[in-house]
Amino acid sequence: MIQRRNHEFRSKVYSIVFESDTRAGRLFDLILLWLIVISILSVFMESVASFREKYLVQIHIVEWIFTILFTIEYILRVYSSHKPLKYIFSFYGMVDLISFIPNYLTFFFAGLQYLMVIRALRLLRIFRILKLSRFLDQGNILKNALKASVHKIVVFIATVITVVTIVGTLMYIIEGDESGFTSIPISIYWAIVTITTVGYGDISPQSPLGQFLASFLMIIGYGIIAVPTGIVTIEMARANDEARTKCPDCNAPIYPKTAKFCSNCGKELVRRTPI
Numbered sequence: 001m002i003q004r005r006n007h008e009f010r011s012k013v014y015s016i017v018f019e020s021d022t023r024a025g026r027l028f029d030l031i032l033l034w035l036i037v038i039s040i041l042s043v044f045m046e047s048v049a050s051f052r053e054k055y056l057v058q059i060h061i062v063e064w065i066f067t068i069l070f071t072i073e074y075i076l077r078v079y080s081s082h083k084p085l086k087y088i089f090s091f092y093g094m095v096d097l098i099s100f101i102p103n104y105l106t107f108f109f110a111g112l113q114y115l116m117v118i119r120a121l122r123l124l125r126i127f128r129i130l131k132l133s134r135f136l137d138q139g140n141i142l143k144n145a146l147k148a149s150v151h152k153i154v155v156f157i158a159t160v161i162t163v164v165t166i167v168g169t170l171m172y173i174i175e176g177d178e179s180g181f182t183s184i185p186i187s188i189y190w191a192i193v194t195i196t197t198v199g200y201g202d203i204s205p206q207s208p209l210g211q212f213l214a215s216f217l218m219i220i221g222y223g224i225i226a227v228p229t230g231i232v233t234i235e236m237a238r239a240n241d242e243a244r245t246k247c248p249d250c251n252a253p254i255y256p257k258t259a260k261f262c263s264n265c266g267k268e269l270v271r272r273t274p275i
Contacts, residue, residue, distance in 0.1 A: 179210070
């Protein structure tokens with residue numbers, strides 16, 4: 001009897017904290033979103049000196065109220081989840097945990113409360129709550145494109161690191177301490193700033209050879225910026241084509257491509273316009 005009641009209670013809690021189809025679940029998620037927004041605003045206010053001087057105690061009280069509420073919510077999610085470990089190590093599970101942990105860590109490390117702005121990631125739940133399936137579909141396309149681009153981008157980054165290391169070392173040899181290139185790491189820092197076209201101007205070459213090398217690196221920088229954009233764009237186009245040929249519900253291939261309904265699950269197919 002007790003076990004049955006416990007099971008019913010867990011099922012009820014699960015439907016509220018994980019599902020937004022029910023009225024209670026939707027209300028819970030909407031309240032949660034507003035609490036997240038208000039908690040983030042409180043962190044912002046604490047960083048403003050005038051607010052911090054006048055309302056520091058009140059802000060800390062509000063932050064701890066939110067921290068306790070989010071802690072209770074996290075415990076309820078773990079308790080009611082059918083697979084607690086899967087939730088704990090999932091993306092949302094990790095975000096939910098990190099959203100309140102920093103406040104507890106302030107007992108040992110001052111200033112970590114500002115990391116609570118990570119709660120902003122929890123606002124991604126709005127797409128699930130409002131049933132914005134189109135946004136979710138596009139999000140999956142972007143995720144698949146980034147996943148497919150990982151190896152190419154890693155090779156690209158390795159190449160850039162090699163280039164800035166060589167150029168930074170050459171600049172250290174050419175310019176030396178007199179121009180501010182006091183070490184190879186500092187010179188590599190300058191090369192990174194230059195090749196990314198940021199150009200802080202805190203260090204600059206003075207000799208003609210150094211200026212020639214800097215000009216060469218700047219020109220390379222314009223081409224380098226376009227490479228990762230092109231890689232991701234190509235993979236997004238591929239992911240988008242694949243998404244249009246599969247059912248968004250059961251992931252079964254759509255045949256023929258002009259079909260209005262999925263032949264496997266019967267879902268009505270919404271035709272997307274090409275990106």
